[in-house]
Amino acid sequence: MTDLLAVEHVTRIFALGGLFARGHFAAVDDVSLSLSKDRPEIFAIIGESGSGKTTLARMILNILAPSSGTINFRGVPLSRIHGRRRQLEFMKEVQPIFQNPYEAFNPLKRVDRYLFSSAAQLAGARSSEAREAATDTALRKVGLSLDEVKGRFPHELSGGQLQRAAIARALIPSPSLLVADEPVSMVDASLRMSIVNLFKTLRDDLKVCIIYITHDLATAYYISDRVMIMQKGRVVETGPAQQILANPQHPYTILLRESVLSPEDVDGDGLRPHAEAKEASIA
Amino acid sequence: MDVALSVENLRAYYLMDYFGIKREVRAVDDISLVVNRNEVYGLAGESSCGKTTFLKAIAAATRPPLEVVGGSTRYSFLDRDIYALSPEELSEIRWKHLSYVTQGSMNILNPVRRVRHSFVDFAFRHLGLPRSEFFGAVEQHLRRLNLVPTVLNAYPHELSGGMRQRVTIALATICRPEFIIADEPTTALDVVVQKDVLAMIREAQQQIGSSMLFVTHDMAVHANITDRLGIMYAGHVVEEAPTAQIFHEPRHPYTEHLVASLPRIGDRTQRTALPGAPPSLADPPSGCRFHPRCPLAMDICREANPSLTVLSANHRVACYAVSPHVKPATVIPVTSDSTTESAGLVE
Numbered sequence: 270m271t272d273l274l275a276v277e278h279v280t281r282i283f284a285l286g287g288l289f290a291r292g293h294f295a296a297v298d299d300v301s302l303s304l305s306k307d308r309p310e311i312f313a314i315i316g317e318s319g320s321g322k323t324t325l326a327r328m329i330l331n332i333l334a335p336s337s338g339t340i341n342f343r344g345v346p347l348s349r350i351h352g353r354r355r356q357l358e359f360m361k362e363v364q365p366i367f368q369n370p371y372e373a374f375n376p377l378k379r380v381d382r383y384l385f386s387s388a389a390q391l392a393g394a395r396s397s398e399a400r401e402a403a404t405d406t407a408l409r410k411v412g413l414s415l416d417e418v419k420g421r422f423p424h425e426l427s428g429g430q431l432q433r434a435a436i437a438r439a440l441i442p443s444p445s446l447l448v449a450d451e452p453v454s455m456v457d458a459s460l461r462m463s464i465v466n467l468f469k470t471l472r473d474d475l476k477v478c479i480i481y482i483t484h485d486l487a488t489a490y491y492i493s494d495r496v497m498i499m500q501k502g503r504v505v506e507t508g509p510a511q512q513i514l515a516n517p518q519h520p521y522t523i524l525l526r527e528s529v530l531s532p533e534d535v536d537g538d539g540l541r542p543h544a545e546a547k548e549a550s551i552a
Numbered sequence: 553m554d555v556a557l558s559v560e561n562l563r564a565y566y567l568m569d570y571f572g573i574k575r576e577v578r579a580v581d582d583i584s585l586v587v588n589r590n591e592v593y594g595l596a597g598e599s600s601c602g603k604t605t606f607l608k609a610i611a612a613a614t615r616p617p618l619e620v621v622g623g624s625t626r627y628s629f630l631d632r633d634i635y636a637l638s639p640e641e642l643s644e645i646r647w648k649h650l651s652y653v654t655q656g657s658m659n660i661l662n663p664v665r666r667v668r669h670s671f672v673d674f675a676f677r678h679l680g681l682p683r684s685e686f687f688g689a690v691e692q693h694l695r696r697l698n699l700v701p702t703v704l705n706a707y708p709h710e711l712s713g714g715m716r717q718r719v720t721i722a723l724a725t726i727c728r729p730e731f732i733i734a735d736e737p738t739t740a741l742d743v744v745v746q747k748d749v750l751a752m753i754r755e756a757q758q759q760i761g762s763s764m765l766f767v768t769h770d771m772a773v774h775a776n777i778t779d780r781l782g783i784m785y786a787g788h789v790v791e792e793a794p795t796a797q798i799f800h801e802p803r804h805p806y807t808e809h810l811v812a813s814l815p816r817i818g819d820r821t822q823r824t825a826l827p828g829a830p831p832s833l834a835d836p837p838s839g840c841r842f843h844p845r846c847p848l849a850m851d852i853c854r855e856a857n858p859s860l861t862v863l864s865a866n867h868r869v870a871c872y873a874v875s876p877h878v879k880p881a882t883v884i885p886v887t888s889d890s891t892t893e894s895a896g897l898v899e
Contacts, residue, residue: 317742317743317744318713318742427829429829457598457599457769457830458771459809459810459813459825459826459830459845460825460826460830461813466822466823466825484742484743485815486817487772487814487815487816487817488815490815490817490820491815491819491820491823511820514817515817524744525743528743528744528746528747529817530750530772530776532772532775532811532814533816534775535775535795535799535800
């Protein structure tokens with residue numbers, strides 16, 4: 270087994286309704302994927318809201334157990350991880366990055382407090398000097414430093430800085446897999462590319478595998494190596510990012526691809542049927 | 553050309569007074585713009601640059617601590633400034649002449665009543681029809697917008713987010729208002745639904761022939777729906793031009809960056825990110841508010857704020873590096889006597 274992560278035929282079913290009108294709903298339905306240990310890559314999971322992206326991410330993070338199927342991390346099934354020590358060992362390897370950095374940090378606590386407690390819990394830093402050193406190293410990887418973050422509350426940092434601090438927190442234990450759930454959808458346009466470029470650097474320099482969950486096809490095309498398109502819990506298409514997004518085969522992928530609004534459409538397309546009339550009225 | 557809305561030197565500040573310490577956050581600082589009849593005017597800018605504050609100010613929907621401290625807002629359907637109206641007159645024109653689709657507006661429908669009830673709440677008194685004819689008119693309006701009239705009998709939780717947003721747009725357009733203000737109406741929707749909803753907004757706007765101010769941070773949406781585009785940065789409009797011109801020949805360095813950094817499918821060339829972070833509006837940089845992040849910053853940029861200058865017909869830019877005609881804006885005196893403090897108090 271050389272796979273870093275192997276998800277095999279995973280299904281997660283949620284029960285709906287009450288005692289009498291019981292319904293079942295498969296949020297994730299027979300999904301398989303694997304990430305290689307030897308070649309770090311950015312693997313994008315794309316789908317609309319309700320397609321099961323986040324449920325899949327929660328199962329990979331071992332927050333939620335699959336109803337059927339297995340998830341192996343370095344050959345060990347996640348269902349066999351019991352006890353605090355083994356759970357911590359797993360958390361050292363797999364770290365999450367959440368969508369909204371303002372919700373990921375408690376607004377009433379200083380940002381460095383989370384970084385230090387991650388360093389103590391996951392990186393085994395016992396003294397305060399070791400904690401500060403581990404935190405500073407991680408922050409420098411994302412282009413920040415401890416001096417910029419120390420003693421600050423979340424509202425004192427910009428959205429981009431805070432998201433980078435959240436990524437730095439995830440990097441403290443030197444994980445081999447990051448699960449990023451819509452990491453740039455809450456970040457300002459002028460800062461978005463700095464986060465996206467940071468993922469590229471993490472993959473190339475630190476050899477971290479990244480599962481990048483998004484609904485934005487354009488950034489997925491820009492950074493990811495492979496993509497997986499999900500619809501209603503099922504995988505409809507998977508393969509190399511450039512090939513799938515430039516030349517989609519499945520009808521749903523084609524629909525997604527066609528729905529993406531592009532800045533090139535500025536010279537008129539289906540959405541503006543009366544383009545000529547509009548141009549005339551402006552002039 | 554007919555002007556639907558004319559805003560002059562509008563300034564809306566958040567004025568706060570905590571234990572005698574006065575703070576002032578200049579979220580909308582001296583904005584002048586004109587929206588023509590039957591035009592979709594877009595405003596783009598990142599979060600906390602004052603977009604929503606500007607909309608609240610022109611809709612006369614300000615609440616303390618937000619106050620309009622100067623400038624005028626005139627609509628074509630009013631004979632005077634919107635702030636000269638009494639509260640009764642204001643509620644009379646709202647919805648009938650001026651619709652404001654707020655951020656997260658798909659959640660405005662009453663969750664415990666059927667959608668039908670929301671229509672009565674919002675539109676009954678403005679349409680002035682007897683109850684027997686009212687629902688006929690509502691159903692006719694829904695059909696025109698390609699919605700099935702049976703949504704009236706649904707509860708909001710039975711509808712998807714996209715459907716609720718469509719119902720909200722139907723609500724906003726039912727009285728055929730002359731002016732529609734839309735604040736990020738498609739941000740919470742996914743790409744497939746977003747395109748349909750945008751097409752519907754466009755359709756509704758053209759059917760009733762109203763003017764529209766459309767705000768979103770998503771440049772790709774602007775490329776598809778707006779006729780003219782204003783770019784906001786830290787409370788100022790820094791560039792304004794027809795949308796196609798903004799995308800083809802951006803002049804302000806911030807606009808240039810916004811357009812160049814958009815990821816496009818089929819293009820994997822490296823995109824650069826702007827250094828630094830958006831400024832806090834409670835303590836903005838001196839001079840041009842963009843100068844700490846600007847690659848073209850000169851000495852004058854640090855000292856005086858450039859005014860939004862007409863470069864060519866339809867194109868206005870506020871940047872010294874673009875043209876020697878750009879002159880410093882007139883300095884507006886600080887209203888509160890004490891100094892402002894830096895804090896992340898901006899929404």
